[in-house]
Amino acid sequence: MEKGSHYQHFxxxxxxxxxxxxxxxxxxxSESVHGVEPSGAIIAAADSAREAAVFLTLLTxxxxxxxxxxxxxxxxxFSSMLFIWKTCRSALWGWSRLEKIHRLISQEKWEIEHHRExxxxxxxxxxxxxxxxxxxxxxxxxxxxxxxxxxxxxxLEEELGLSLGSFEHPLRQCIGAGIGVLVGAAACVAGFWLYxxxxxxxxxxxxxxxxTLVAAKQIGNEKIKSLIWALANxxxxxxxxxxxxxxxxx
Amino acid sequence: xxxxPYLFDEFFSSDMNESLSPFxxxxxxxxxxxxxxxxxLIAAVALALAFALSFFxxxxxxxxxVIVYFFAGTKAFIDTIEDIRNFxxxxxxxxxxxxxxxxxxxSALEGGLLLVxxxxxxxxxxxxxxKSQSAxxxxxxxxxxxxxxLAERGNVYEKSIREIEIGTKIVIRPGxxxxxxxxxxxxxxxxxxxxxxxxxxxxxxxxxxxxQAGSRNLDGSLVVxxxxxxxxxxxxxxxxxxNEAQETxxxxxxxxxxxxxxxxxxxxxxxxxxxxxxxxxxxITFTGHEGSxxxxxxxxxxxxxxAIIIATPTAYLSAISACAKKGILLKGGVSLDAIxxxxxxxxxxxxxxxxGNLTCTEFxxxxxxxxxxxxxxxxxxxxxxxxxxxxxxxxxxxAAEKEILLHDISSAxxxxxxxxxxxxxxxxxxxxxxxxxxxxxIPKISPAAAKALQAAIAATPFPICTLLIHSSxxxxxxxxxxxxxxxxxxxxLRKEHHMQVLMLTGDHEKSAKEVATHAHIDxxxxxxxxEDKLRIVSELAxxxxxxxxxxxxxxxxxxxxxxxxxxxxxxxxxxxxDASDIVLLKDDLSLIAWVYSKAKKTISIVKQNLSLAxxxxxxxxxxxxxxxxPLWLAVIxxxxxxxxxxxxxxxxxxx
Numbered sequence: 001m002e003k004g005s006h007y008q009h010f011x012x013x014x015x016x017x018x019x020x021x022x023x024x025x026x027x028x029x030s031e032s033v034h035g036v037e038p039s040g041a042i043i044a045a046a047d048s049a050r051e052a053a054v055f056l057t058l059l060t061x062x063x064x065x066x067x068x069x070x071x072x073x074x075x076x077x078f079s080s081m082l083f084i085w086k087t088c089r090s091a092l093w094g095w096s097r098l099e100k101i102h103r104l105i106s107q108e109k110w111e112i113e114h115h116r117e118x119x120x121x122x123x124x125x126x127x128x129x130x131x132x133x134x135x136x137x138x139x140x141x142x143x144x145x146x147x148x149x150x151x152x153x154x155x156l157e158e159e160l161g162l163s164l165g166s167f168e169h170p171l172r173q174c175i176g177a178g179i180g181v182l183v184g185a186a187a188c189v190a191g192f193w194l195y196x197x198x199x200x201x202x203x204x205x206x207x208x209x210x211x212t213l214v215a216a217k218q219i220g221n222e223k224i225k226s227l228i229w230a231l232a233n234x235x236x237x238x239x240x241x242x243x244x245x246x247x248x249x250x
Numbered sequence: 251x252x253x254x255p256y257l258f259d260e261f262f263s264s265d266m267n268e269s270l271s272p273f274x275x276x277x278x279x280x281x282x283x284x285x286x287x288x289x290x291l292i293a294a295v296a297l298a299l300a301f302a303l304s305f306f307x308x309x310x311x312x313x314x315x316v317i318v319y320f321f322a323g324t325k326a327f328i329d330t331i332e333d334i335r336n337f338x339x340x341x342x343x344x345x346x347x348x349x350x351x352x353x354x355x356x357s358a359l360e361g362g363l364l365l366v367x368x369x370x371x372x373x374x375x376x377x378x379x380x381k382s383q384s385a386x387x388x389x390x391x392x393x394x395x396x397x398x399x400l401a402e403r404g405n406v407y408e409k410s411i412r413e414i415e416i417g418t419k420i421v422i423r424p425g426x427x428x429x430x431x432x433x434x435x436x437x438x439x440x441x442x443x444x445x446x447x448x449x450x451x452x453x454x455x456x457x458x459x460x461x462q463a464g465s466r467n468l469d470g471s472l473v474v475x476x477x478x479x480x481x482x483x484x485x486x487x488x489x490x491x492x493n494e495a496q497e498t499x500x501x502x503x504x505x506x507x508x509x510x511x512x513x514x515x516x517x518x519x520x521x522x523x524x525x526x527x528x529x530x531x532x533x534i535t536f537t538g539h540e541g542s543x544x545x546x547x548x549x550x551x552x553x554x555x556x557a558i559i560i561a562t563p564t565a566y567l568s569a570i571s572a573c574a575k576k577g578i579l580l581k582g583g584v585s586l587d588a589i590x591x592x593x594x595x596x597x598x599x600x601x602x603x604x605x606g607n608l609t610c611t612e613f614x615x616x617x618x619x620x621x622x623x624x625x626x627x628x629x630x631x632x633x634x635x636x637x638x639x640x641x642x643x644x645x646x647x648x649a650a651e652k653e654i655l656l657h658d659i660s661s662a663x664x665x666x667x668x669x670x671x672x673x674x675x676x677x678x679x680x681x682x683x684x685x686x687x688x689x690x691x692i693p694k695i696s697p698a699a700a701k702a703l704q705a706a707i708a709a710t711p712f713p714i715c716t717l718l719i720h721s722s723x724x725x726x727x728x729x730x731x732x733x734x735x736x737x738x739x740x741x742x743l744r745k746e747h748h749m750q751v752l753m754l755t756g757d758h759e760k761s762a763k764e765v766a767t768h769a770h771i772d773x774x775x776x777x778x779x780x781e782d783k784l785r786i787v788s789e790l791a792x793x794x795x796x797x798x799x800x801x802x803x804x805x806x807x808x809x810x811x812x813x814x815x816x817x818x819x820x821x822x823x824x825x826x827x828d829a830s831d832i833v834l835l836k837d838d839l840s841l842i843a844w845v846y847s848k849a850k851k852t853i854s855i856v857k858q859n860l861s862l863a864x865x866x867x868x869x870x871x872x873x874x875x876x877x878x879x880p881l882w883l884a885v886i887x888x889x890x891x892x893x894x895x896x897x898x899x900x901x902x903x904x905x
Contacts, residue, residue: 101273102266109262116413139407146396146408149258162273169278 041168041176046215048086048180053204053211054234055082056188058241060200065245075192079185083178090177094170101162108155112148119155120145126158183207208234286325287373293322293366301359315358322365323349342368344514348554351547360551367560367892394429398422400473411480422472424666427464431483432474434459439470439666440639452639454668454687464803468639470666513555521550524875532876540877549875557863557892562856564899569852572903577835578845579819583852585831588814590849591795595743595842596787596808598800599755599762602818603769603839604730606801608640608713610648611729617695617702618722621676626724628657630717633670633685636662641715644728659683665690669715676719684718691716691723699723712761732768735840740770742843749846750794754783756804783808799842801826816842852902859895866891 059078063071112119123141132140144154156162184207191203208230216226261270268274269282300314323346330346333339345368352361399409400419411429414420419435422428428441440452442465452468455461461474463483525546528534535541566583573580580586597603615623631649634642635656662672669686684691688707692700695718706725707714717724743749753771755762755778762776775786787808790796798805798812806829809815815830818837827833834841870887873879879887 098268098271098273102271105258105272106262106266109258143408145413146410148395148410148412152258164272165275167271167273167275167278169274169281171281172278 040218041172043215043218044090044173044176045180045183046211046218048090048177049184049207049211050180050215050230050234051086052079052082052181052184053188053207054237056185057200057204057234057238060188060192060197061238061242061245064197065242065249072189072193075189079181079189082185083181086181087174087178091170091174094168094173098167098170101167104160104162105152105156108160109152112151112155116145119151122159123151123154180211184211204234205231284373286369289321289325290366290369290373293318293362293369296321297359297362297366300362304359312358315362318362318366319350319358322362322369326365326368338511339515339518340511342514344517344550345554345559347518348551352551354547357551364554394427397429414476414480416476416479418476420474420476422461422467422474424467424469424471426467428461428467428474429463430474430476430480431463431478432461432476434461434472435475436473437470437666438668439472440468442466442468442639452641454689456689469664517550517553521546521553524549528875545875545877549871552871552874552888553867554888555863555867557866557888557895558860560892561859561863561895561899564896565852565856565859565902568899568902569848573845573848576841576844577819577838578841579833579835580845581831581833585814586849586852588795588831589797589816589846590853592749592797592813592846594750594752594790594794595797595799596752596754596790596812597771598798598802598805599753599757599765600730601801602733602799602805603736603753603765603771604732607731608644608728609731610644610726611712612725612727613648614725614727616706616723616725617699618720620681620720620722623724624654625657625676626717626719626722627652628654629659629674629683629719630685630724630726632656632659633662633672633683636664636670636672641713641726641728645715645726648726674719681720685715688714688716691718694718695723696721712764730765732765733837733839736769739840739843742840743846744770744772747843747846749797752790754778754786754798754808756783780804780807784811787812797842799839800830806830848902855898855902859898862898863891863895 056075056079059075060071062068063074068074120141123144124137127137127140144151153164156164184204187203187207188200191199191201193199195202209227212227212230213223215221216223258272261267261272267282268285269279271279271282274282296314296317300311300318303311303314326342326346327350330343333343345364349361349364349368352358352364394411396408396410397414397420398406399414400406400421406421414430420430420432422439424439434455434457436457438454438456441455441461442452455472460477461472463478525536525542528542528545529536532542534545536543562583566586569586570580570583600606613623613627615626621629627649631646631654634645657674659672659674662670664670665686668690669684671682671684673680674683675681684694688703692703695703699721703716703723703725710727713728713730715726715728717726740751743751751770751772753762753766753769753774755765755774755776757776759776762774765771766774775782778786783805784807787796787798788811791811791813795813797814797816798808799816799818800806800809801818803825805817806825809817809826809831810829814832816832816834817826817830819827819833819835832845866887870879
């Protein structure tokens with residue numbers, strides 16, 4: 001039996017394996033339910049603008065080929081529906097993420113209060129991996145263990161990989177999402193009003209380019225690569241209904 | 251990583267309140283503040299729009315109603331599901347059920363109104379309760395997390411107080427709060443117990459003296475041997491006492507909850523019973539506008555306790571608001587209930603009946619003739635300019651009042667834990683002078699002088715300070731001043747409100763009785779430890795309803811255990827404030843009589859409101875069930891009753 005498996009807290013894992021599992025848990029908690037949407041009003045705005053542009057373009061394609069009347073009114077209606085849906089959903093994701101992180105911090109606090117020895121072992125592993133040895137390692141761990149606030153912060157940041165003071169409030173994020181939908185929808189509707197399907201396609205492309213560049217800059221991704229992938233994704237999504245509808249028309 | 255350790259204590263003591271989340275950026279925490287109140291206000295605006303539009307544009311009115319149900323109803327609906335899952339059927343469940351079922355009988359506006367009022371009342375309660383939720387946060391804030399442990403070869407390192415064992419030696423630096431109970435093994439210093447007892451007078455600590463966790467070390471460094479672990483320290487014991495006292499308190503709340511549960515279950519059962527039975531009794535159909543389901547729902551809405559729900563909180567909130575304008579903070583309406591039934595009131599002495607500021611009342615020579623009093627006072631005042639504690643302040647103020655000029659002095663220095671010393675030139679001769687506590691002076695004087703000094707000390711019940719100039723000894727006597735208007739307050743409490751007035755103090759008999767006589771106190775309990783105060787208060791709170799007024803941490807358990815605890819907002823320790831039910835923000839004791847009258851009036855208005863609300867329900871439900879009163883009239887009568895109840899409560903806003 002390995003040393004770590006003596007502790008119920010480690011679930012039969014060694015301290016190092018436990019640390020890996022904890023970091024995975026922290027990463028999952030910091031993500032949104034749907035995936036890895038980073039926290040931030042600007043990113044939420046960019047994401048929502050892109051989604052609104054693609055969604056409204058798809059609708060315009062369908063309306064045009066199926067020759068549905070009152071197309072502008074319908075686009076406005078769908079835009080307002082999309083605005084409410086995206087805004088509320090963004091807030092709900094944010095709250096869900098916050099709730100998960102709060103559960104984790106509460107659990108970590110409990111572990112610090114009830115399993116001090118195991119927490120100490122985890123710290124030893126963590127700081128050994130950072131190059132600390134012998135007496136120096138013991139001193140570092142003793143200093144960290146002296147203050148519960150400090151220990152909790154270290155465990156959150158080092159063990160779970162969560163950063164303090166780095167998440168935006170769900171309401172602020174949802175305001176970003178709302179603004180994104182408004183901008184995306186306004187551009188598409190205006191494009192349609194001026195040049196019908198062509199106008200919508202042009203406006204949507206413009207929104208897609210701007211939003212992708214803004215998001216790439218925020219996340220720190222390569223801009224050109226992100227842009228090409230986003231455009232390719234949109235092209236495939238639009239091509240399917242466009243050509244299928246064309247085929248149906250004979 | 252953020253700079254320095256983050257303080258998670260406030261977040262956890264607020265039950266992980268979102269606005270205090272350590273993960274949110276500081277700029278976005280604002281969004282969490284009063285979230286429910288803001289959602290309720292949005293719902294209220296949407297309801298007003300829905301109502302206005304209902305007269306000329308039904309679809310738009312319905313859209314705004316959806317907004318109302320979204321903002322005010324979603325949370326209520328989730329809470330209701332939670333309550334039902336936990337088998338807790340209460341007024342909240344009934345309200346939500348009535349509000350949502352009202353949509354089925356085309357009365358969504360009334361349902362929306364119910365939800366908005368319900369949500370607003372919940373949000374207001376949340377705002378008031380949040381102040382008391384962090385009850386122990388401030389106390390924990392002054393408790394250090396770690397201590398400086400003295401290791402072999404003089405090394406000092408930080409260690410969590412949870413891991414420090416009895417017998418460990420710790421170093422206390424000037425300005426530090428003592429983290430654990432212990433005994434001084436090395437060094438001398440003054441310590442201040444102001445956080446624990448409200449006493450501002452610094453106390454000298456030397457080798458062999460005991461130190462309590464929570465007191466603040468003022469000037470010298472100390473090496474202390476730990477006598478108790480963190481779980482058994484004075485501060486932890488006080489935290490435990492407050493927890494226990496607070497848990498045993500809300501009896502009124504329990505009665506209200508029990509009533510609401512019985513009421514809600516009865517009304518829900520009756521509604522379904524009528525829906526099922528009425529067709530057989532009155533020969534009507536199940537469906538349709540005259541059907542039993544329609545009447546059952548009308549009964550449920552008419553019986554929904556809208557007026558009852560607002561009868562109590564609006565009255566209490568109005569009273570709380572009026573009190574706030576007067577500088578009185580009430581932690582919920584229960585405090586008003588509690589004070590209204592009090593027949594006895596107990597005061598702490600230092601900091602509560604008195605201001606906590608020392609005033610020098612007497613300065614006299616008690617031995618020797620090498621220096622006259624005027625010159626001695628000048629020397630004392632000059633020396634005390636080098637110190638910064640209440641005694642020093644009292645002496646310098648006393649000298650200034652007597653228009654005494656300062657003396658030339660050299661080599662003045664502070665002797666930590668004892669006093670001050672310096673050199674002065676008197677009649678051309680350089681003399682060594684000392685000022686401080688008697689323990690500091692006695693080893694420096696002759697046996698005859700020591701005897702005279704000890705006799706003088708024994709004769710006074712008040713704090714003293716000794717000055718030694720060559721062979722002459724002078725004594726300063728201080729008193730803790732009574733608060734202004736104390737006599738009128740006591741007379742008003744006894745004569746107008748027929749309350750028995752007591753004093754509970756940790757001070758010795760002489761000093762306690764002296765203050766009691768001056769303040770017209772009926773009965774005095776003296777030389778009490780925090781646990782003694784708690785025991786006396788618990789006993790008296792059982793036989794009489796007792797209000798306790800205090801300011802120190804040592805009063806906190808008694809404040810929490812009393813029928814109602816009243817603390818002083820300015821001089822009071824944060825813990826006493828948190829443990830109490832009523833806070834006098836301006837430390838004005840004369841407001842106790844005023845708040846007592848306001849509480850009596852609040853109870854009277856609550857009774858009127860409840861009678862009216864119940865009366866309306868009794869008058870409307872049965873005829874509505876029998877079909878004598880149409881639904882629209884039932885709703886108007888029901889909501890009319892609610893408005894009258896609300897207006898009646900607003901009378902309490904008057905100062």
